[in-house]
Amino acid sequence: MGEYLLVTIQVDMHDRLAMSLQDDLTSKIVSVHARGVLIDISALEMVDSFIGRMFGDIAAMSRVLDAETVVVGMRPAVAITLVELGLSLTGVRTALNIERGMELLRNLTESRGDDAGSTR
Amino acid sequence: MANDSMALLNDILHKDEGALLQNWVDTQVNSPNFRPDRTNRQELTDHSRRFLALLREAVKAGDSDIMASSWTGVREMLDELSVNRAQQGFSPSETATFVFSLKQPVFDRLKNAAGSGVEALSWLWPTNLLLDRLGLYTTEVFQRGRERVIIRQQQELMELSTPVVTLWEGVLALPLIGTLDSARTQVVMESLLQRIVDSGASIAIIDITGVPTVDTVTAQHLLKTVAAARLMGADCIISGIRPQIAQTIVHLGVDLGTVITKATLADAFAIAMKRLGLAVHKTQAAPRRRDESAPDARPSDDRREA
Numbered sequence: 262m263g264e265y266l267l268v269t270i271q272v273d274m275h276d277r278l279a280m281s282l283q284d285d286l287t288s289k290i291v292s293v294h295a296r297g298v299l300i301d302i303s304a305l306e307m308v309d310s311f312i313g314r315m316f317g318d319i320a321a322m323s324r325v326l327d328a329e330t331v332v333v334g335m336r337p338a339v340a341i342t343l344v345e346l347g348l349s350l351t352g353v354r355t356a357l358n359i360e361r362g363m364e365l366l367r368n369l370t371e372s373r374g375d376d377a378g379s380t381r
Numbered sequence: 382m383a384n385d386s387m388a389l390l391n392d393i394l395h396k397d398e399g400a401l402l403q404n405w406v407d408t409q410v411n412s413p414n415f416r417p418d419r420t421n422r423q424e425l426t427d428h429s430r431r432f433l434a435l436l437r438e439a440v441k442a443g444d445s446d447i448m449a450s451s452w453t454g455v456r457e458m459l460d461e462l463s464v465n466r467a468q469q470g471f472s473p474s475e476t477a478t479f480v481f482s483l484k485q486p487v488f489d490r491l492k493n494a495a496g497s498g499v500e501a502l503s504w505l506w507p508t509n510l511l512l513d514r515l516g517l518y519t520t521e522v523f524q525r526g527r528e529r530v531i532i533r534q535q536q537e538l539m540e541l542s543t544p545v546v547t548l549w550e551g552v553l554a555l556p557l558i559g560t561l562d563s564a565r566t567q568v569v570m571e572s573l574l575q576r577i578v579d580s581g582a583s584i585a586i587i588d589i590t591g592v593p594t595v596d597t598v599t600a601q602h603l604l605k606t607v608a609a610a611r612l613m614g615a616d617c618i619i620s621g622i623r624p625q626i627a628q629t630i631v632h633l634g635v636d637l638g639t640v641i642t643k644a645t646l647a648d649a650f651a652i653a654m655k656r657l658g659l660a661v662h663k664t665q666a667a668p669r670r671r672d673e674s675a676p677d678a679r680p681s682d683d684r685r686e687a
Contacts, residue, residue, distance in 0.1 A: 355613065
């Protein structure tokens with residue numbers, strides 16, 4: 262999707278899959294020069310601490326690669342689980358659905374572009 | 382011995398059921414535990430007749446253990462009766478009297494059948510045990526019925542006490558009243574998150590005006606709720622913090638982190654409107670005194686999109 266990557270997680274994540282997602286995503290960001298990553302987890306019903314941490318990691322990695330990450334469509338049960346696990350994903354931006362996430366990404370990248378322009 | 386006694390009981394129950402039923406109902410009506418305001422003779426007779434019929438079948442099977450499968454009918458009947466009585470406000474002893482009052486007529490007949498003397502006592506004993514067990518069973522079920530009522534009320538109270546209100550399109554308010562414990566936070570969190578999903582709200586205002594005290598645990602719960610809402614893509618504002626609570630929060634060293642806090646719900650709502658790019662302004666000059674009695678001032682019309 263333009264300069265943004267959309268990742269939809271359709272199956273329950275297991276650790277191996279999560280690791281390969283990390284690999285794929287980082288290499289993809291570099292190869293397509295993505296400015297933003299949207300992770301849709303509306304189909305994800307179960308999370309564990311590892312998956313939770315993975316979202317944080319992906320966000321941090323994307324940041325390093327100059328792309329913003331937005332996690333969208335989290336289910337209430339998943340949100341409660343993550344909070345109970347003590348993972349509030351402080352570094353990750355969130356939105357209710359893909360539409361909102363896209364809007365947020367656009368705002369983010371625009372404002373960042375403005376900043377870059379003004380410092381030049 | 383037990384089997385003999387069961388056979389005897391069987392005989393008694395079969396021989397003159399009409400008279401037995403009559404005697405039993407009389408005993409129930411005359412007992413001090415009879416509640417003419419809650420039940421009447423007719424209803425009691427119906428219940429008693431059903432019970433005797435079921436009891437006869439169970440006794441016929443010859444098993445003296447009331448938990449055995451042949452007693453299922455009797456147990457179900459007692460379950461129903463006890464739960465009904467629990468809901469109608471009978472006391473446990475009034476409920477158990479239903480079974481215990483059967484002793485008198487049955488024992489009278491046993492006495493006649495077994496004659497007098499020491500032997501008669503040994504006939505009585507198993508029947509006595511049996512009826513005691515049935516009586517205790519009613520009490521147990523009664524208790525369970527009561528507990529269910531209490532649990533249901535607790536749940537209702539919990540749901541009632543955690544309404545999620547839509548203040549504006551995209552703005553939810555959660556007025557919390559009463560102490561926040563873990564169980565309640567769970568309900569609050571769930572209903573808030575569900576409403577966020579349903580309504581697509583982007584801002585949630587948690588109003589704690591009605592929360593009497595905030596300790597570290599409560600603060601922790603609040604922060605958890607805020608964090609969970611954030612994960613769903615909604616920003617939280619905590620409002621209604623009273624001066625004492627602000628002092629307590631600081632004294633306890635609770636770090637509310639990056640959560641926006643406001644003193645009143647109005648302030649929080651103003652922030653929410655601002656975030657959504659909305660503004661409140663008057664559409665006209667304030668109405669004169671005389672106009673105040675006009676049918677509708679329609680305060681909502683005052684709010685217009687900027």
